[in-house]
Amino acid sequence: MLEIKDLSFTVNEDNHQKDIIHNLSLTIENGKFVVITGPNGSGKSTLARLIMGIEKPISGQILFDGTDITELDVTERAKLGISFAFQQPVRFKGIRVKDLLRLAAGKNLSVAAACNYLSEVGLCARDYIDREVNSSLSGGELKRIEIATLLARHTKLSVFDEPEAGIDLWSFQNLIRIFEKMRREIEDSSILLISHQERILEIADEIVVLSGGQITERGTPAEIMPLLIGQSAPVSACQKLQ
Amino acid sequence: MVKLDAIQKRLIEEIADLHSVPSGAYNFRANSQLAGRNTTANIDIVSKPDGSGIDIHIKPGTKNESVHIPVVLSESGIKETVYNDFYIGEDSDVVIVAGCGIDNCGTHDSEHDGIHRFYVGKNAKVRYVEKHYGSGDGKGQRILNPVTECYMEEGSNMEMEMEQIKGVDSTERITRAELAADARLVVKERLMTHGSQNAVSGYQVNLNGAGATADVVSRSVARDDSTQTFNARITGNAPCSGHTECDSIIMDNGHILAIPSLEANNVDAMLVHEAAIGKIAGDQLIKLMTLGLTEQEAEEQIVNGFLR
Numbered sequence: 001m002l003e004i005k006d007l008s009f010t011v012n013e014d015n016h017q018k019d020i021i022h023n024l025s026l027t028i029e030n031g032k033f034v035v036i037t038g039p040n041g042s043g044k045s046t047l048a049r050l051i052m053g054i055e056k057p058i059s060g061q062i063l064f065d066g067t068d069i070t071e072l073d074v075t076e077r078a079k080l081g082i083s084f085a086f087q088q089p090v091r092f093k094g095i096r097v098k099d100l101l102r103l104a105a106g107k108n109l110s111v112a113a114a115c116n117y118l119s120e121v122g123l124c125a126r127d128y129i130d131r132e133v134n135s136s137l138s139g140g141e142l143k144r145i146e147i148a149t150l151l152a153r154h155t156k157l158s159v160f161d162e163p164e165a166g167i168d169l170w171s172f173q174n175l176i177r178i179f180e181k182m183r184r185e186i187e188d189s190s191i192l193l194i195s196h197q198e199r200i201l202e203i204a205d206e207i208v209v210l211s212g213g214q215i216t217e218r219g220t221p222a223e224i225m226p227l228l229i230g231q232s233a234p235v236s237a238c239q240k241l242q
Numbered sequence: 243m244v245k246l247d248a249i250q251k252r253l254i255e256e257i258a259d260l261h262s263v264p265s266g267a268y269n270f271r272a273n274s275q276l277a278g279r280n281t282t283a284n285i286d287i288v289s290k291p292d293g294s295g296i297d298i299h300i301k302p303g304t305k306n307e308s309v310h311i312p313v314v315l316s317e318s319g320i321k322e323t324v325y326n327d328f329y330i331g332e333d334s335d336v337v338i339v340a341g342c343g344i345d346n347c348g349t350h351d352s353e354h355d356g357i358h359r360f361y362v363g364k365n366a367k368v369r370y371v372e373k374h375y376g377s378g379d380g381k382g383q384r385i386l387n388p389v390t391e392c393y394m395e396e397g398s399n400m401e402m403e404m405e406q407i408k409g410v411d412s413t414e415r416i417t418r419a420e421l422a423a424d425a426r427l428v429v430k431e432r433l434m435t436h437g438s439q440n441a442v443s444g445y446q447v448n449l450n451g452a453g454a455t456a457d458v459v460s461r462s463v464a465r466d467d468s469t470q471t472f473n474a475r476i477t478g479n480a481p482c483s484g485h486t487e488c489d490s491i492i493m494d495n496g497h498i499l500a501i502p503s504l505e506a507n508n509v510d511a512m513l514v515h516e517a518a519i520g521k522i523a524g525d526q527l528i529k530l531m532t533l534g535l536t537e538q539e540a541e542e543q544i545v546n547g548f549l550r
Contacts, residue, residue, distance in 0.1 A: 052532060054528055054532075073531070074528060074532055075534060075536050078533060079534050086525075086529065090525045090526050090529040092548075093461075093489070094461075094546075094547030094549065094550045095543065095544070095547035096547075099547065103530065103533045103534075103543065106534055132547075149533065
């Protein structure tokens with residue numbers, strides 16, 4: 001269970017402090033699939049980064065399974081069972097896909113096991129396992145490899161920052177299947193996802209709407225979706241075209 | 243028969259990945275003495291009459307054979323210059339593994355300057371692997387100043403992998419190559435310096451014949467207070483193509499000077515150079531830390547991958 005209590009985060013902009021997250025409190029129960037949505041600049045990605053420890057809050061507390069992790073660094077949080085998929089995955093010269101999956105698994109993963117993770121994200125394992133995670137990979141390929149590293153991590157809490165961006169060629173159905181598989185296979189695991197995508201919002205146990213660094217709405221898709229229709233944030237690509 | 247002590251064996255493992263005597267031709271040199279030699283029906287190794295080095299003759303058409311010529315220095319205060327000439331026959335396809343390991347526990351400098359000349363025959367294919375390694379905690383410096391010269395005939399192909407990852411205090415390496423028509427040279431250099439080490443690597447590649455190609459790629463990491471200079475020039479004297487790339491990670495108080503340069507003397511010479519120096523990106527460290535690695539472990543993985 002993840003408990004966020006009165007969390008605040010500011011940045012220094014033109015010599016004055018700008019609130020990005022303001023006194024935010026949120027609890028994510030075990031086994032839940034929670035999607036955070038909201039307009040650009042509402043603080044969604046910052047909240048995800050605060051949970052992983054990439055950013056430090058100015059006040060407030062974060063508890064993970066009852067342990068106060070507010071002062072823990074990224075490595076310590078990772079070891080406790082939090083994983084994070086970047087919105088824009090990082091490239092590495094020389095580090096191969098299989099190296100990254102091995103590091104994620106934290107053990108000497110067999111090639112067959114590494115290949116399984118790649119197959120899960122719709123990549124032909126044989127073509128990718130020995131490739132470097134460098135600029136020769138497209139944004140979409142990197143995104144799927146990023147998701148594969150989270151599968152290999154197998155943690156109790158997985159945080160995804162806009163996992164659907166850039167994977168158009170792959171079906172949403174597969175992405176959703178991965179989330180379901182993670183929930184099924186890892187006992188009491190929860191998934192926290194940042195997304196604008198209606199099809200992802202629809203399958204959430206709970207939707208949290210963020211605006212101006214604060215929670216403005218939260219509830220089931222049935223409760224929240226009607227409120228979002230007509231707003232710019234949660235529209236599918238097709239609707240945007242219309 | 244090869245006679246080596248424990249330190250020498252360890253050095254050989256580092257520079258040539260050898261745990262036992264290799265199959266094929268070899269010449270082991272330890273503390274300026276011949277420690278073992280083997281020749282084959284196709285590969286002959288003879289000492290130069292004046293004792294300044296060895297000549298390696300590879301018969302035309304020799305396929306899938308290898309030559310190992312490791313050098314180890316485990317006594318402090320040795321300074322030697324060795325000339326090794328390789329005559330690689332037409333249409334042959336061979337692997338040559340050289341390398342030098344220095345263990346200096348004493349107070350005097352140890353220096354090995356290997357001058358390797360390759361005469362690569364028509365359509366011959368050579369893979370050349372060279373590793374340099376230093377160890378020992380003495381005050382004496384470990385110095386390696388290799389010179390590599392390649393004379394490549396028509397249609398010949400040479401791939402060079404040069405690696406110096408640890409423990410060499412000072413190195414000044416010079417590589418020169420002359421390529422005839424349709425010859426192809428690929429160089430992959432890996433360099434890491436630490437402490438107060440100094441490394442200079444210079445290349446002069448002349449593409450003299452039509453269709454000659456060269457690709458010189460260096461990746462390096464400069465840590466602590468170490469200094470590196472990379473100076474690569476490709477000259478196109480014919481319709482040819484050349485590419486040089488220097489990609490470096492700078493850490494701590496490192497100093498890196500990259501001077502890639504190109505010279506074209508023919509309107510159809512296509513030459514490209516790239517150079518980049520930068521520190522390890524913060525998001526790379528964070529990504530690996532989200533996988534449970536400490537910052538130090540993350541840094542190690544990034545450097546190891548980069549130098550692969």
